[in-house]
Amino acid sequence: MSNSDASAAQRGRPTVLDRGAIATATFRLWAERGYAAVGWKDIAEATGVSVRTLVRHFAHKSDIAWIGVPAATRRLRQALEDTPEQTPVSDAVRRAIVASIADDPMTPAGPDWIQVVCTEPELAVTAPAAYRPWIAELARFLDQRVPDITPTAAAALASGYQAATFSALVSWCESGSHERAADAADEALTWLSVRAG
Incomplete structure (x- = not known):
């Protein structure tokens, strides 16, 4: 040639x-x-x-x-689908969220990503639309697994988990920690629990 x-x-x-x-x-x-x-x-x-x-x-x-969010949403869905029925809801949710941000080089959880999305107003404005499918997956699981929860409450709870996860990632980034981002999120989410009855 x-x-x-x-x-x-x-x-x-x-x-x-x-x-x-x-x-x-x-x-x-x-x-x-x-x-x-x-x-x-x-x-x-x-x-x-x-x-x-x-x-x-x-x-x-x-x-x-937001390029990594669709893959994170797929990992979240798979982890939730693979959760045994007897697993407490809070544990199931925490494990699935950690799975959604773990072990993928394209996970939106690196320090450069967090630094940018936390400081740029244009990105802050686009975040709710980007996270909507991830939140919807989690809300669907909560709606199925938590007795008497309403769809509105499930969506609000899923949004709260997303906010808590993002806050944990921001703290991890700011701390300069050498642990994995997923481990920092896991530790933070152990403090949240869902009343399942």
């Missing part, structure tokens, strides 16, 4: 977009320079993905911040 043929092949659309690598590089840029100071061109240079491709996959720059 000639150099011109190789160049033409490299200019084509990537067959698979590595969303994790894009998010990791972008979070690092945002943490170093600030969210507002980083444009699409900077993200393209850091990731090796063209601006045109980035914009095709992410309608807004803020969408990159």
Whole structure:
């Protein structure tokens, strides 16, 4: 293959977009320079993905911040589905939440991610929509497992768990701890309990 043929092949659309690598590089840029100071061109240079491709996959720059939430939602759902019936609800919820943020390099729980989403108003505004599916999964489980709970109460309780988890991650980040983020969330969530009857 000639150099011109190789160049033409490299200019084509990537067959698979590595969303994790894009998010990791972008979070690092945002943490170093600030969210507002980083444009699409900077993200393209850091990731090796063209601006045109980035914009095709992410309608807004803020969408990159929530790239790990769908996978975390799938892990949460699977952990809840795998929970034995006899497991106390509070334990089931805590374990599933920890599973949703653990053991995945694309988990939205790294220090760069937390630093950015805690300090950028544009991201704070988009957070409720990003977390809605995760909260809905947890609310569905609570609605099924907690006698007499209303759907409204289940949704409120699930939202409370999401807020508590995020707060634990923020504290973990600010402390400079060397423990895993999931372990910090696990410890914090042991203080919450659901009255199941």
